[in-house]
Each structure stands twice: as structure tokens, then as C-alpha cells.
Amino acid sequence: MDATSDELTSCFPWPVPPHPAVVPVPLCHAGWSSNSTEAVLANLKDNHQRWHIFFGDKHFHNHAAHHLLTIYAMGAPASLLNAAYHTHAVYLKPAFQPPETNEKRIAREAAAKVVIDDTNWKDYLGDDRYYQAYASFFSSKLLDKAAGKNVIQHVLEDYVFSIDANLTPGKSANGQRPLVLACFLSGFMHPHIHAGYGAEFGLPGLIAEGVSEAAVQLSEADAPLTPDLFGAAANATDLASKVTSLAFSSAASISNVHALEILARVANDPTFAPHNIRRLVPADADKKSVDRVVCIGGTILVEYLTSWFGTVNEDVATLRAKFEEIVWMNTVIYAVAGWAERELGEDETKEFNGDFFLMHLVTSSLLTSSLLNVLIPKSAALLLRTSFALSIVLYVTRGRPPLPIDAFYAHTTTHPHPPGPTPTPDKDMLPPNEPRSQLTPNLWFPIVQTVFVHPNEHLCKTQRALYHFAEWFGGTRARTFAGLSSPDLSSLGGGGLTGAEMLDGTLFLHAAWLTAGRLGWMREGEKGHMWDGIAEI
Numbered sequence: 001m002d003a004t005s006d007e008l009t010s011c012f013p014w015p016v017p018p019h020p021a022v023v024p025v026p027l028c029h030a031g032w033s034s035n036s037t038e039a040v041l042a043n044l045k046d047n048h049q050r051w052h053i054f055f056g057d058k059h060f061h062n063h064a065a066h067h068l069l070t071i072y073a074m075g076a077p078a079s080l081l082n083a084a085y086h087t088h089a090v091y092l093k094p095a096f097q098p099p100e101t102n103e104k105r106i107a108r109e110a111a112a113k114v115v116i117d118d119t120n121w122k123d124y125l126g127d128d129r130y131y132q133a134y135a136s137f138f139s140s141k142l143l144d145k146a147a148g149k150n151v152i153q154h155v156l157e158d159y160v161f162s163i164d165a166n167l168t169p170g171k172s173a174n175g176q177r178p179l180v181l182a183c184f185l186s187g188f189m190h191p192h193i194h195a196g197y198g199a200e201f202g203l204p205g206l207i208a209e210g211v212s213e214a215a216v217q218l219s220e221a222d223a224p225l226t227p228d229l230f231g232a233a234a235n236a237t238d239l240a241s242k243v244t245s246l247a248f249s250s251a252a253s254i255s256n257v258h259a260l261e262i263l264a265r266v267a268n269d270p271t272f273a274p275h276n277i278r279r280l281v282p283a284d285a286d287k288k289s290v291d292r293v294v295c296i297g298g299t300i301l302v303e304y305l306t307s308w309f310g311t312v313n314e315d316v317a318t319l320r321a322k323f324e325e326i327v328w329m330n331t332v333i334y335a336v337a338g339w340a341e342r343e344l345g346e347d348e349t350k351e352f353n354g355d356f357f358l359m360h361l362v363t364s365s366l367l368t369s370s371l372l373n374v375l376i377p378k379s380a381a382l383l384l385r386t387s388f389a390l391s392i393v394l395y396v397t398r399g400r401p402p403l404p405i406d407a408f409y410a411h412t413t414t415h416p417h418p419p420g421p422t423p424t425p426d427k428d429m430l431p432p433n434e435p436r437s438q439l440t441p442n443l444w445f446p447i448v449q450t451v452f453v454h455p456n457e458h459l460c461k462t463q464r465a466l467y468h469f470a471e472w473f474g475g476t477r478a479r480t481f482a483g484l485s486s487p488d489l490s491s492l493g494g495g496g497l498t499g500a501e502m503l504d505g506t507l508f509l510h511a512a513w514l515t516a517g518r519l520g521w522m523r524e525g526e527k528g529h530m531w532d533g534i535a536e537i
Contacts, residue, residue: 264500
């Protein structure tokens with residue numbers, strides 16, 4: 001984006017977190033400073049100006065801003081922030097990528113001449129050649145002083161969550177619905193994650209990039225987004241739309257159903273067995289993975305989702321409670337399933353399958369918290385419903401791995417120790433005769449230290465999310481979820497979540513240590529590794 005110095009300063013002001021209107025705000029931890037803030041803003045401005053949101057033939061996402069803001073919030077110094085940004089700058093795609101064929105040059109130059117405005121902003125959706133034009137458009141909206149102090153909310157509402165942004169076709173769309181919210185949640189929720197960072201740190205430039213990313217992202221999640229979801233009259237014709245439209249028209253007066261209860265139903269239902277739904281992400285050319293699960297799940301999937309959707313209303317207490325349910329559910333899916341399928345891990349230890357796709361359920365959950373704090377209640381409820389649905393669907397597309405919670409707790413240690421050299425404690429150290437507690441009294445500190453310098457940008461995002469979840473829910477006692485293990489939870493049937501009574505606040509620590517071991521303790525001398533399943537992209 002060709003922005004002036006003043007515009008860049010307005011797009012990337014000194015970070016200010018949102019008011020915790022719905023859920024707690026993730027904290028910036030001790031270590032951040034004016035120097036680190038200046039460094040992160042300088043790199044964010046450079047990223048905004050120089051690089052496209054995608055790179056490579058498969059449209060991989062630009063994660064530079066995610067990496068920078070994650071370690072900045074955890075306390076990284078300026079030198080580390082600059083080094084982290086350099087790891088991305090060496091491979092990112094410039095806003096316009098040379099060399100190119102004459103045909104591509106002509107197409108690029110034509111795209112460069114397009115000015116996006118309110119009359120044509122839907123006409124170029126899904127075409128990444130117009131990313132810079134969208135970034136300029138949304139930046140201008142966010143920098144409009146007449147829009148007032150809630151401008152971030154207004155842009156998200158108008159261009160992502162509104163009926164107009166999802167159901168009203170553009171002039172050249174041939175009647176096709178824009179479904180920007182579906183695009184916002186596609187690409188493994190990267191537009192959602194990107195905008196979430198903008199909401200968390202009060203950075204209009206990140207909001208502009210995230211919404212622009214959604215505008216040029218091809219949708220992978222349109223089946224669940226029916227007109228009923230937005231409170232509009234449905235006009236469904238295909239099976240997927242007919243089925244899923246039922247999920248959003250149910251009355252809200254349903255007794256409370258926990259997200260983990262629905263997860264148990266799906267985990268136990270033979271309809272969603274792997275042999276029925278082929279394990280493939282992204283989807284084959286014939287049917288998107290989300291659509292495939294919706295079609296095969298049919299009315300059974302609708303019944304499960306409906307029973308949870310109906311419990312999500314717009315009051316703050318409910319929004320917060322339902323967000324917490326999603327956090328627990330997504331962490332169980334990632335951590336317990338990853339341990340259960342440890343033999344699928346692509347390293348030699350076979351201790352944990354760090355599934356690249358299920359990991360995004362954890363990272364996106366943290367950014368959902370910041371978006372909930374800036375959206376109006378209706379849109380906040382909409383975000384929770386759609387995020388929940390996509391979590392369930394992604395769990396199924398990843399082969400519906402088993403969830404042996406009791407075995408997970410029995411076989412993963414509650415007081416591990418990081419590899420590498422260890423100090424020799426003084427004889428008067430506390431507590432006496434407990435060397436593990438003397439060496440690692442707070443098990444989170446080694447995790448935070450090692451992720452700072454690990455080059456994998458998804459690792460720091462995952463560990464920061466788990467760290468904050470532990471801050472919020474670490475005091476949760478075992479048996480808090482004991483009622484969910486009952487084999488007859490409701491009229492839905494299908495059995496409860498076996499071992500749910502074991503779940504407690506250490507879940508997030510278990511997940512973080514397994515993740516650290518799978519990706520490698522590089523600071524402590526181990527070699528770094530990649531996420532499992534990444535070759536499937």
C-alpha cells in the first residue's frame with residue numbers, strides 16, 4: 001500500500017488494548033518497552049508497505065505481523081523483533097511480483113488502476129491482484145475521523161458481519177452472494193486471526209490488512225453460512241444449504257448445552273467416522289472439506305450444532321461463557337487428540353502429533369477474545385456460532401481422532417523439566433529435597449523463554465494462547481466437567497465425553513509442554529522441527 005508517513009502513523013499508533021467488554025484482554029508481559037514498541041511498529045509499517053498478504057503459488061499467508069506482535073506482547077526486545085521480521089522478509093511476495101509474463105503484466109497493471117470504493121468493493125472479491133486496492137480502501141475507512149472512536153467496530157460490522165457484506169451480490173457477481181464472513185473464517189481462519197491482532201492492539205492497519213485478506217481469500221466455509229444465520233429469509237436450493245439453514249433458525253430457548261458435549265456426540269457418532277469422511281485438508285477439487293462434512297453429516301450435524309447455537313444469546317455473561325467453552329473444546333481437540341495420535345507424529349520420538357490444522361483452533365481462539373470485545377453483541381454471537389461450527393467440522397475433516405482424556409492425564413507428566421544444562425541449586429533452596437521444583441518452580445517460564453528465539457511463527461502463537469488460557473482458567477478444578485462424562489447427557493444420545501471429570505486447569509500446561517517437545521527446544525540445544533501434517537497443504 002502506498003501510504004504517506006502520516007497515514008502509516010495513524011494506521012499503526014502506539015498499541016492500546018480494547019476494553020474487556022466481554023472477555024479478559026491478553027496482557028503485555030514485563031519486558032516490553034518503548035524501544036520494543038518502536039521496533040514492532042517500524043516493522044509492521046514496513047510489512048504494510050512492502051509485502052502482499054499472500055506468497056507462493058498456494059497462497060500461503062503472510063504471518064510477519066502475527067509473529068512480531070506475539071513475541072512483542074510476551075516481552076521480546078527490539079533486537080529480537082528485528083531478527084524475527086527478517087526471517088519473513090526473505091521470502092514474502094512484494095506487492096507486485098516481478099518477473100512476469102507480458103499477459104500477467106497487463107493484468108497486474110489493469111488491477112493496479114482499479115480504485116476500490118463503496119460502489120464496487122464487492123466486484124473483485126476472491127482476486128488477490130486487488131489486495132493493495134482493498135488495503136487502501138479499508139485503510140481510508142479506518143482513518144476517516146468522521147467515523148468516530150468506534151471505527152474498528154464499524155468497519156468489521158459493515159464489511160464482514162453485515163447482511164450486505166454476506167448476502168447482497170455485487171454488480172458483477174451474477175447473483176452470487178459475497179459471503180465475506182465465510183472468507184474471513186477461511187484459510188484456516190487467517191483473516192480472522194490477522195484482524196484479531198488489530199483489535200487486540202488497537203491497530204487500524206492490521207484491521208485493514210485482515211479485512212482485505214478476507215476480501216481476496218477464496219471461501220472454504222460457505223456451506224454453514226446460510227441466510228438464516230444473518231436473520232434474513234432463506235432461499236436454499238442445494239442439500240448443504242437446506243440442511244444447514246435449519247441450524248440457524250432454531251429458537252434460543254434451549255437448555256444449556258456445553259461445547260464439549262457436542263464434541264462428544266460427534267466423536268461417538270459413526271456418521272462422522274473417518275471411512276465416511278475422507279481425511280483431506282484442504283479439500284479435493286470436487287468438494288470443499290467443509291461442504292463435504294455438512295453434506296454427509298446432514299440432519300444429524302444440524303441437530304448437534306443447533307443444540308449449541310440455541311444457547312448462545314447476546315448478553316455479556318453468556319458470550320463469555322460460550323467463548324470459554326470453545327477454548328476448552330479446541331484445546332481438548334488439539335492436545336488430547338494430538339497425544340492419542342502420537343504415532344502419526346513425523347518425528348522420531350512419537351510423543352505427540354502436533355497437527356498443523358488443529359493447532360489453528362487454539363491460536364484463533366485467543367484472537368476471538370479480542371474481536372468479541374470490539375463487536376456488537378449480535379455479531380459477537382454470530383462469530384461464536386460460526387467459529388464453533390468450523391471447529392467441529394475441522395475436527396471431523398482431520399479424521400475425528402480419539403479423545404482419551406483419562407489416558408492423556410495418566411501418561412503426561414505434571415512437572416516436566418526442559419532439556420539442556422541445569423544449574424546446581426544451593427543447599428538452602430526451597431523447597432528442600434525437591435530438585436524439580438527448585439530448578440523449574442514455574443513451568444511456564446521455560447516455555448516462554450524458548451519460544452522467543454524459536455523461528456517457527458506458529459509455535460509462539462500457540463504457546464502464547466495456551467499461556468493466556470492458563471492465566472484465565474488455570475485454577476479450574478478436576479471434576480468441574482464431571483457431568484459431561486454421563487452416557488445419557490440429553491435427548492441427543494450417543495454417550496458422554498469419557499474422562500471429562502479429569503479435565504482441570506493443567507490441560508493448557510500439558511498441551512504447551514507437548515507442543516514444545518514436538519517443535520524442539522532450540523534455545524536449549526535441540527534441533528527445531530515442523531508441525532505434523534503440513535505436507536498436506
